[in-house]
Amino acid sequence: MIAAWDGWRGNLYRLAVREGHRREGIGITLTRAGEEYLRGCGVRRVTALVAFEDEAAGAFWESAGYPQDRDIGRRVRNL
Numbered sequence: 001m002i003a004a005w006d007g008w009r010g011n012l013y014r015l016a017v018r019e020g021h022r023r024e025g026i027g028i029t030l031t032r033a034g035e036e037y038l039r040g041c042g043v044r045r046v047t048a049l050v051a052f053e054d055e056a057a058g059a060f061w062e063s064a065g066y067p068q069d070r071d072i073g074r075r076v077r078n079l
Contacts, residue, residue, distance in 0.1 A: 003034030010035075010043035010079075031064050039079050047074040 002013040012034050017026045038046055048066050050057050058068075066075035 001030045001034050003037050005038055005041045005043055010038035010041070010046040012046060012048045015048075027060055028064055035077075035079060044079050045076065046079060047072070047076050050075050 001015040002011075004011050004013065012031065015027060015030060017024075017030075035046060046066075047069075048061055050061050050066075052058065052068060052070075052073075061075045064077075066077045068074075069076045
């Protein structure tokens with residue numbers, strides 16, 4: 001996963017967990033670690049760039065607290 005801050009908003013990109021290791025808590029652990037890093041940078045709003053049509057990814061991000069924001073085309077969570 002890439003956790004980045006552009007000075008305005010935190011962004012999470014490219015979360016990947018090998019198929020044989022999914023549903024073991026790795027994805028949420030990486031997500032929360034990225035959020036902690038961003039929180040340390042002063043970030044209060046994080047977006048995740050996820051294809052809306054990817055149902056498996058959508059289910060993960062929804063459960064992680066990142067609902068779709070169709071206005072900006074991303075999933076968003078306030079920290």
